[in-house]
Amino acid sequence: MSANLAILQQNLDQISGRIEAACHRSGRDRSDVQVIAVTKYARTEWVRELIRLGWTTLGEARPQQLVQRAEEFRDDSDLPDVHWHLIGHLQRNKVRPVLPIVEVIHSVDSLRLLDRIEFMADELQTRPKVLLEINIAEDSAKDGFSVDALIDEWPKLVERSSWQLDGLMTMAPHTDDETQIRKTFAALRTLRDRLREQTPDEPILHELSMGMSGDFEIAIEEGATMIRIGSALYEGLDR
Numbered sequence: 001m002s003a004n005l006a007i008l009q010q011n012l013d014q015i016s017g018r019i020e021a022a023c024h025r026s027g028r029d030r031s032d033v034q035v036i037a038v039t040k041y042a043r044t045e046w047v048r049e050l051i052r053l054g055w056t057t058l059g060e061a062r063p064q065q066l067v068q069r070a071e072e073f074r075d076d077s078d079l080p081d082v083h084w085h086l087i088g089h090l091q092r093n094k095v096r097p098v099l100p101i102v103e104v105i106h107s108v109d110s111l112r113l114l115d116r117i118e119f120m121a122d123e124l125q126t127r128p129k130v131l132l133e134i135n136i137a138e139d140s141a142k143d144g145f146s147v148d149a150l151i152d153e154w155p156k157l158v159e160r161s162s163w164q165l166d167g168l169m170t171m172a173p174h175t176d177d178e179t180q181i182r183k184t185f186a187a188l189r190t191l192r193d194r195l196r197e198q199t200p201d202e203p204i205l206h207e208l209s210m211g212m213s214g215d216f217e218i219a220i221e222e223g224a225t226m227i228r229i230g231s232a233l234y235e236g237l238d239r
Helices: 003-025 044-052 063-074 092-098 111-124 147-157 178-198 216-221
Strands: 034-038 057-060 083-086 104-108 129-133 164-169 207-209 226-229
Touching: 003 044, 003 216, 044 057, 044 063, 057 063, 063 083, 063 092, 092 111, 104 111, 104 164, 147 178, 164 178, 178 207, 178 216, 207 226, 216 226
Parallel strands: 034 057, 034 226, 057 083, 083 104, 104 129, 129 164, 164 207
Antiparallel strands: none
């Protein structure tokens, strides 16, 4: 086993242990939490080893990079199938190449983007799973729906059928204040519950995508069903 592969395996084991512990603390089953292994800054050989080790749900932040990586690994017959998630900003002119590849789009941040996804989904005869990105903290530097805007548009959104409204996504503020981070994640869960109460007959909003390498344990404790882990996977690898 190469040094890099040994380090990668050690990182994966440590992350798995931390997830198990967070689930135990919050009384949750480990199977309730899905890890999206983020490949944004990863070298190709690292991603290939991740896939070989069974981490086949991958998240890419850049649409063009996602398309390129998907093509590369799809042609490798020695690897199992990869399940791609887009976790970064999606421009409307990038929707067409992305839709046939991704299983979930985490970062749907506007009605205009939803309109484009709906149009292209009809044309391509696909029905993508989407998560609505919520700017819980109302940070002007971040994308996403405000809570008030989403509540106002909610009755119209649930009437659409060209995509599956699978859940909500948010990012915590850049702070070391764990109380503030926890408050953000709890607010997303509360919003999800509120929207569900408004549409009790709709089988929607199964997922809460929140938590990254620095805060995924708090996210799990506050109800995350998807966590997006990147840098913690590759710590110590020879760059």
